[in-house]
Amino acid sequence: MYANPVAYVFSCIFVLLAHSAMLANAFFYGNYSDIKDLIILGGAVVALDIVYFIAILFFKQISYAVDFLLILILNMSVIFQSCFGGVHLDIKHYVTCIAALVSCKAGFLICRNYKKLQDKKYIFYIGICILMVMIVLFAGERSMWIKIGSFSVQPSEFIKPLFVLACATSVMDQQKKHKILFVNVVYENIALFAMTAVICLFQWWCRDLGSLPTFVGIYCCGFLLRICYPKAKFSRKKLIFACIILLIFCAVAYKFAPEYVQQRLHVDIWNDKNGDGYQQSRALIGIANGGWFGVGPGKGYLHNIPAYESDIVFSTICEEWGLLYGLMMVCVILIMVAVPLINPPRSYYHATMSTGVCAAFVVQMALNIFGSCNLIPFTGVTIPFVSAGGSSMVVSGFMIGMLIACQSPVFRESASNKKQKEVPAWRWSE
């Protein structure tokens, strides 16, 4: 049950007010032909708010801040997506948001007891391998998408939380070093590095290089925390070495990047605004057209551009709702991933997991927003909770569940662990 009823009530009112303000904006400035469309949208948003407010009471947590932020951003996203090109409830997106909420709670329940996860960490490695095999077997030729009827699933998205967990669960094994020739090595690090390399090569093979920086970001955070684990301070030598390796990796990636990637790195969007620079140039024009306060929900032009609801969603929101709304949306996600700064995780394992989730979310946001606005090369990565896409939504929800788990962990050892006290089971078995 919620510990502080006053905070709970005020948080509920805050979220409801925020959504009501957005609906009022759509009412006064939106593009709708029938008021019923707006009423349906409003009803759906408020209903989801209330159901979730009640649902979280059944979960025992130390902090519920992330839950309120999650429902805030999800219903903001529902309103944004439902207003693109004209106000009407986007049922598909609404359903994926509900799936994200369910997935969030599943993530919380699965990840709150790190000792259990430590015991079964091999599952993450196996899971990643199974997902990759599934993609090879069921996706189209060198593609990341598996089509099931009218639905498309992107299994590579599901690799992300497994990879974060794999990075976090192995941190404590850093003390177990083995001498091979003259070098002290940790088997866990080698296993994780190998897994990262396999994922990178796999992404390369699938021509989904947009997700590569997300995996590299997660790995870098995990690696950084594990190489410094036994010491209280960061090891400067190791950090410099890691930076050099990263630079070499970037240089090699740049050198051997496929032609279409090279083209994106060098495209002048304004000289090629009807070719390779089409989406980006239109996205920037959309932001300029929207200004600070937007042209009005549903009154923009960007909904005519491909991937307006996913790859260039930030610009579509800025055009219709204004840059201020776009920045507010980004702030909500940032506050969500910054919660571990205010409410510190209870264990190093959970702290590492929080860092991985933060890295994944921020890298994805950066790739999407900066890419669509021509600060960096354009990729097809989604903004968590805001871009349309079922796989992305469910995975983002699960990862936020991991973040909530970091705030409200459980420290119960499994029965089998208690029996083997001499050799802790959460260490890598040799």
Next chain:
Amino acid sequence: MKSIRRCQHIISLIIVLFIIGMAVLVLKIQREASFYMMNSDHHELGYVYDRNGDVLFDGTGENQYPENYFIDVGNLIGDDKGQMTNTLVSKNIEKLNNYSFTGGLISNGGHASIFTTIDHEANRAVYNAYGAQKGCVTAYNYLTGEILVSTSLPSIDVTKGYDAIETFESGTLISKTLYGTVPGSTQKVSTVISALEIMGQERLFSKAFNCEGQYFNRSGLNIDCHNRYGHGLQNIQQAVENSCNPFFAQLIEDDDMPLNRVIDAYRKLGYAVNEEEVSYFEIDGIECERASTTLTDSYDFSTQWGCIGQGETLVSPVQLMMWQSAIATGTGRMTMPHLIDHCVDVNGNVKDSAKIEYSEQLFSVETANTMKQILLTNGANHYTYSISGYNVGVKSGTAQVDDGANENSLLVGFVDDQNFPIAFCILIEKKNNSFITTEQITQILLDNLRKDFTM
């Protein structure tokens, strides 16, 4: 706990880096939003005015103007239709857009406009003086850099659109003042400046070369003089006044004029010497072709011919005019021309006010003063009656074009009056078919500009 704090540090670092990126993005959008909007299909343009508030371009398209009202400035001021890409409007269209990031596009009540330095009335008078002739005129205040007159014929009335574009004469859609043309004997100004820089006034004036109507250079090729009976033995002053080709061919061959130093002097003047690609300088964003020539060997016919103003030498009328400013002021530094006096943004705030700017030192003060005296003497001896009422320093030129089939007439010069500081360049194409002379155009030009300095 320290270990957990380390994780928090990394999270903080990631978030701070992202916030920095977002700040950069917001600043970039703020700065470039107007440019983005100019790439959209929807604009709300304002007006371009002349120095007296007369409209030169109406971006609203809502007002009626007399027929051919804008024809004298059509290919300089241009429009937003995209047919002419090197005009004031096309290069400064952002400044005309009634858009702000806060207010968005303003269809009514926006104040975005450009106030130019052009005197529309004088410009129109000069344009009309050409009658059926083609050519161009450019004139500016050599103390402030304000371009007062710039017209190029044939031209276009932008309000009529481009439906009949197939029937347009060649050169209609460009301002010829900005593009290279064969300078004819006006090029001799540059050659004299180079000679003064290399050997000094005393030594140059001590030189005398004979003209017998033609001259066989050291390569054995013939350089003709326009006076087939010859000018006899002349010094530099006489040679400039006579515009004697054999004198200048011999000057280039002279041992005191090493070619490498001639090339250096030309490059200081701004010539692209022996370069394959055409290069440009800008006047308020409008590209203006840099002068170019080929100088390979002092005894080579084409090199000598280039220094005389034929062959491969090309100079834009604007650049010819700018050199006159360096001479007229006696400083050896050009006053850089500008077309935009100031702009007004969408909210009515004045911005981008013009400043007086000068070029680097092109040649010494001594050279400038000597050249000024040579041109003033030429003006006093030969143009007192044809350009009356003004103390002008001038140099005329006749340029053979179309492989010698046609001749263009040029006149460059300045008024030696601090209260009426005008430098100009006038070009009349196919002068043999013309009933009007460059001197007559100059007279009309100066008479019409006079009022701007007496008010």
